[in-house]
Amino acid sequence: MPDIHLAEPKALGADAANDLAYTPAVAEATRHIYAKVRHVIPEIEWPFHAPLIHAINRLKRERNAVILAHNYQTPEIFHGVADIVGDSLALARRAMDVDADVIVLAGVHFMAETAKILNPSKTVLIPDAGAGCSLAESITAADVRLLKQAHPGVPVATYVNTSAAVKAESDVCITSGNAVEVINALPGDSVLCIPDEYLAKWVATQTTKRVLTWKGHCEVHERFTGAQLKAYRDQFRGDISIIAHPECPPDVLAEADFVGSTAKMQDFVEGRQPKRVLLITECSMADNLVAANPAVEFVRPCNLCPHMKRISLSNILESLRTLEPRVEVAPDIAARARRAVERMLELSR
Numbered sequence: 001m002p003d004i005h006l007a008e009p010k011a012l013g014a015d016a017a018n019d020l021a022y023t024p025a026v027a028e029a030t031r032h033i034y035a036k037v038r039h040v041i042p043e044i045e046w047p048f049h050a051p052l053i054h055a056i057n058r059l060k061r062e063r064n065a066v067i068l069a070h071n072y073q074t075p076e077i078f079h080g081v082a083d084i085v086g087d088s089l090a091l092a093r094r095a096m097d098v099d100a101d102v103i104v105l106a107g108v109h110f111m112a113e114t115a116k117i118l119n120p121s122k123t124v125l126i127p128d129a130g131a132g133c134s135l136a137e138s139i140t141a142a143d144v145r146l147l148k149q150a151h152p153g154v155p156v157a158t159y160v161n162t163s164a165a166v167k168a169e170s171d172v173c174i175t176s177g178n179a180v181e182v183i184n185a186l187p188g189d190s191v192l193c194i195p196d197e198y199l200a201k202w203v204a205t206q207t208t209k210r211v212l213t214w215k216g217h218c219e220v221h222e223r224f225t226g227a228q229l230k231a232y233r234d235q236f237r238g239d240i241s242i243i244a245h246p247e248c249p250p251d252v253l254a255e256a257d258f259v260g261s262t263a264k265m266q267d268f269v270e271g272r273q274p275k276r277v278l279l280i281t282e283c284s285m286a287d288n289l290v291a292a293n294p295a296v297e298f299v300r301p302c303n304l305c306p307h308m309k310r311i312s313l314s315n316i317l318e319s320l321r322t323l324e325p326r327v328e329v330a331p332d333i334a335a336r337a338r339r340a341v342e343r344m345l346e347l348s349r
């Protein structure tokens with residue numbers, strides 16, 4: 001694997017990063033990318049995105065870097081510069097066998113921390129260190145220690161949307177894509193499923209175990225209501241498939257035809273090709289699905305995740321140029337958190 005020269009990061013890629021004109025050469029080099037996003041990015045906007053995309057893709061090669069992007073990233077990132085895309089589970093899995101010196105996480109901080117935990121020797125970058133998550137902020141490692149004292153012997157299954165310090169206190173991690181499978185594989189008839197109250201309540205409907213939880217919520221998904229979903233069903237006289245993320249409140253999930261992680265939502269749309277679909281999740285998800293599913297009509301109330309939206313082509317380019325901001329996790333916390341993440345990957349294989 002080639003060495004990267006961290007001592008002089010700014011020297012690398014300066015030409016690519018400074019030259020951001022929309023030239024005929026840039027137009028030609030990015031034509032195939034525009035073909036994928038033309039339904040969601042107006043032609044008049046492409047001259048702003050294309051030079052950045054072109055510069056990032058050149059600099060990625062110079063840096064021997066890969067970009068991992070979550071399904072909630074905007075289409076110019078998702079289709080333009082990402083090497084690996086997916087839900088939190090896919091990003092964690094794929095982060096394990098990344099063959100590169102640098103990982104750029106186009107997503108939120110806990111995702112970058114997970115990539116770092118699994119790749120301690122690699123440089124892991126998050127283009128905006130302030131890209132947090134209301135669920136990750138809802139619980140601390142001290143809270144988990146208190147919960148364990150209050151419920152001795154009950155396994156702690158912690159959503160990946162948490163800090164490394166919280167993961168380090170946990171027996172196993174879960175994602176929305178594998179929560180039921182992992183929890184069913186744990187010993188005993190009770191589980192602490194933290195910190196997302198609504199995910200835990202949904203898991204409780206899918207398992208015979210007693211599920212104890214915490215009061216964390218996703219600030220994006222908690223805003224949907226069952227009444228809103230009913231109104232859409234009435235508007236389209238029932239001719240609509242409603243698919244919702246398990247971070248939504250129970251009255252929303254009760255109204256949905258299908259509940260699943262962002263990757264499972266994608267599988268549902270790609271596999272079943274519903275005539276019309278209502279995606280009850282973050283707004284960019286539908287934008288990213290439009291390209292591969294032109295026959296599906298997407299209806300979407302638009303709730304944006306302000307944290308995911310802190311990542312842009314400009315700060316990805318800057319991050320690749322400067323190799324900052326880096327994500328670091330203290331080695332003792334990383335080792336304990338890694339055990340919880342690896343156990344999840346083993347139990348959900």
Ligand code: 13P
Pocket residue numbers: 071086087088089161175176177218245247260261262263
């Ligand atoms: P997924 O794992 O389903 O992609 O969800 C991550 C997330 O942050 C949802 O809000």
Ligand code: SF4
Pocket residue numbers: 108132133134135136161218219220221247282305306307308
């Ligand atoms: Fe966190 Fe919700 Fe944003 Fe996902 S959508 S990163 S759970 S705040």
